Amino acid sequence: MPDLCRLDDQALTRRKTLLGAAASLSLMSLPLRPALAQFRVEVSGVGLTQFPFSAVAFRGNAGAGQDMAAIVRADLERSGQFRFVDPVASGLDETSRPDLAPWREKGADSLLAGSVQKLADGRFDVRFRLWDVVRGQDLGGLSYPVTAGELRLAAHRIADYIYEKLTGEKGVFSTRIAYVTKAGSSHSLWVADADGEGARAALSSPEPIISPAWAPGGQQLAYVSFEARKPVIYVHDVATGKRRLMANFRGSNSAPAWSPDGRQLVATLSLSGNAQIYAMTAAGGGEPRRLTQGGSIDTEPVFSADGKTIFFVSDRGGAPQIYRMDAQGGNPQRVTFSGNYNISPAPSPDGRWLAYISRVNGAFRLHVMELASGKVSAISETGADESPSFSPNSRLIIYATRDKGQEALMTSTVDGRIKTRLAGAQGDIREPEWGPFQR
Amino acid sequence: MSAFSAFSHKPRGASLALGLTLAAVLAGCSSVKLDDVPVEDRSGAAVSAIQPGNAQGGQGGAAGQRDVTGVQVPKTDDAATAMSRVVYFDYDSFEVKAEFAQVLEANARHLSADRSRKVVLQGHTDERGGREYNLALGQKRAEAVRRSLSLLGVSESQMEPVSFGEEKPAEAGLTEAAYAKNRRVEFSYR
Numbered sequence: 305m306p307d308l309c310r311l312d313d314q315a316l317t318r319r320k321t322l323l324g325a326a327a328s329l330s331l332m333s334l335p336l337r338p339a340l341a342q343f344r345v346e347v348s349g350v351g352l353t354q355f356p357f358s359a360v361a362f363r364g365n366a367g368a369g370q371d372m373a374a375i376v377r378a379d380l381e382r383s384g385q386f387r388f389v390d391p392v393a394s395g396l397d398e399t400s401r402p403d404l405a406p407w408r409e410k411g412a413d414s415l416l417a418g419s420v421q422k423l424a425d426g427r428f429d430v431r432f433r434l435w436d437v438v439r440g441q442d443l444g445g446l447s448y449p450v451t452a453g454e455l456r457l458a459a460h461r462i463a464d465y466i467y468e469k470l471t472g473e474k475g476v477f478s479t480r481i482a483y484v485t486k487a488g489s490s491h492s493l494w495v496a497d498a499d500g501e502g503a504r505a506a507l508s509s510p511e512p513i514i515s516p517a518w519a520p521g522g523q524q525l526a527y528v529s530f531e532a533r534k535p536v537i538y539v540h541d542v543a544t545g546k547r548r549l550m551a552n553f554r555g556s557n558s559a560p561a562w563s564p565d566g567r568q569l570v571a572t573l574s575l576s577g578n579a580q581i582y583a584m585t586a587a588g589g590g591e592p593r594r595l596t597q598g599g600s601i602d603t604e605p606v607f608s609a610d611g612k613t614i615f616f617v618s619d620r621g622g623a624p625q626i627y628r629m630d631a632q633g634g635n636p637q638r639v640t641f642s643g644n645y646n647i648s649p650a651p652s653p654d655g656r657w658l659a660y661i662s663r664v665n666g667a668f669r670l671h672v673m674e675l676a677s678g679k680v681s682a683i684s685e686t687g688a689d690e691s692p693s694f695s696p697n698s699r700l701i702i703y704a705t706r707d708k709g710q711e712a713l714m715t716s717t718v719d720g721r722i723k724t725r726l727a728g729a730q731g732d733i734r735e736p737e738w739g740p741f742q743r
Numbered sequence: 744m745s746a747f748s749a750f751s752h753k754p755r756g757a758s759l760a761l762g763l764t765l766a767a768v769l770a771g772c773s774s775v776k777l778d779d780v781p782v783e784d785r786s787g788a789a790v791s792a793i794q795p796g797n798a799q800g801g802q803g804g805a806a807g808q809r810d811v812t813g814v815q816v817p818k819t820d821d822a823a824t825a826m827s828r829v830v831y832f833d834y835d836s837f838e839v840k841a842e843f844a845q846v847l848e849a850n851a852r853h854l855s856a857d858r859s860r861k862v863v864l865q866g867h868t869d870e871r872g873g874r875e876y877n878l879a880l881g882q883k884r885a886e887a888v889r890r891s892l893s894l895l896g897v898s899e900s901q902m903e904p905v906s907f908g909e910e911k912p913a914e915a916g917l918t919e920a921a922y923a924k925n926r927r928v929e930f931s932y933r
Contacts, residue, residue: 512910534905579879
């Protein structure tokens with residue numbers, strides 16, 4: 305039996321043990337606890353332009369235990385920008401010089417072929433080549449020596465390569481997401497691959513966890529924990545499990561967000577008697593600097609990608625609306641004008657869009673504003689949307705919602721045409737946050 | 744019945760004398776005749792016509808001396824005497840309603856009685872709306888209670904207002920009844 309299959313069995317056994325010991329869980333970093341399946345593509349629309357591509361099963365797949373071509377296919381389809389064309393031949397690999405005519409006839413514009421070979425030291429050599437079927441050109445290929453545990457990541461990197469070669473934009477298939485699950489009184493903060501696989505619990509707690517926020521380097525998460533019977537902010541190193549208490553001021557501490565240079569954290573503190581936005585140095589220590597003024601609720605601060613302004617939610621006008629102010633505080637400008645309840649701003653990294661949640665006739669719906677024009681579109685069909693977050697290439701939005709009576713994570717293209725859905729295997733799933741590109 | 748007991752203890756020699764004495768005593772006894780001992784039946788009315796029945800037993804000597812009449816001490820309302828530790832709010836409101844004045848006063852008294860006592864005022868909302876905005880709303884409710892307690896003489900150092908937003912509902916469910924139970928501030932004493 306291949307190595308990888310055996311690893312899966314171990315993981316399952318460990319999962320059963322962990323579930324049995326759930327009662328005695330305090331706060332710990334749990335290494336392996338796969339709890340969720342992949343995001344399922346539920347295409348609710350058709351993309352405008354989709355690249356037709358095809359792929360042949362990698363030679364040596366069976367020995368590796370991961371279907372590399374299938375992972376690449378799923379990644380590209382989920383982006384909404386690619387359409388799979390069934391292969392017309394098999395048995396190709398990265399060394400093949402295929403006759404591209406039949407592929408052209410079938411309608412594929414590009415073709416992926418590759419192989420996975422077990423190396424002497426137990427690792428795997430993953431190789432691939434991409435063909436431009438229309439022009440009959442070799443679009444290059446790479447090789448990755450990886451451990452069994454990194455095979456999926458290698459497939460994601462291949463998908464990134466194809467995506468970038470054909471669209472000119474960076475792919476997000478190798479990025480990670482964070483989210484929170486709740487099962488009874490057990491709360492966990494998870495880190496998973498962008499396709500939902502490989503989830504590991506960074507934190508497990510008997511008290512709620514909300515508002516995870518990735519640091520710019522993708523190594524740390526800030527979040528709000530209620531473990532002290534009040535909301536406090538932690539900064540948590542995902543790889544090591546080391547964390548430090550960032551904000552535990554009198555009252556409530558919540559809504560952490562990082563500056564693009566990673567040097568500052570902004571957050572909502574109730575020091576002054578009502579929710580106001582403060583800035584703190586990420587290194588910790590020192591007095592928090594108050595950025596907003598007034599007796600209303602100011603919360604949910606988030607930096608624009610260029611670091612010059614901060615979007616936030618304020619009910620200074622009577623009901624919650626989205627504003628933006630200078631990164632140092634001051635000069636607040638209102639951003640949302642339609643609807644009487646607009647919250648959870650999420651600006652796109654390219655500075656072009658603002659995703660947010662707007663209450664319309666009692667339903668909480670995901671909206672996207674084009675910042676240059678102010679034009680707004682409602683892009684979801686559900687009515688309990690929360691917590692939108694852009695992918696680092698500004699092409700996709702992940703958000704939480706309730707669908708068919710169950711909490712689920714969704715991704716959507718910015719125009720709302722292509723959506724995918726991830727439902728938790730156990731309990732409720734919420735608070736997604738898309739991680740940055742990782743070096 | 745002293746005659747009987749005297750009779751049983753006396754030595755035999757004096758039995759005839761006693762017997763005559765006994766007859767004389769009995770003949771002259773002015774104690775209540777057996778026929779006329781009032782018997783209380785279940786309805787409380789006396790059976791004998793001579794003794795007016797008196798079921799209450801509280802008037803003059805009419806009630807029998809061995810009667811027992813139960814008195815039930817009414818059960819105290821625990822919620823009223825024990826200190827309530829929760830205040831509820833209307834939708835989208837952080838106004839402390841007049842109906843909770845007694846709750847505030849009771850907790851204020853409890854805190855003023857011992858300045859070392861500390862309370863965490865935990866504000867909550869129902870689940871409608873965004874999590875962070877609800878956290879801020881719950882904070883407003885906790886602060887409103889803090890202000891009320893402060894006006895009742897509680898010192899600031901004894902109170903910490905915090906919020907749980909929508910994260911710790913008292914009652915699950917998406918009904919108005921459940922929502923109403925979740926819009927609250929709880930007094931949490933350490």
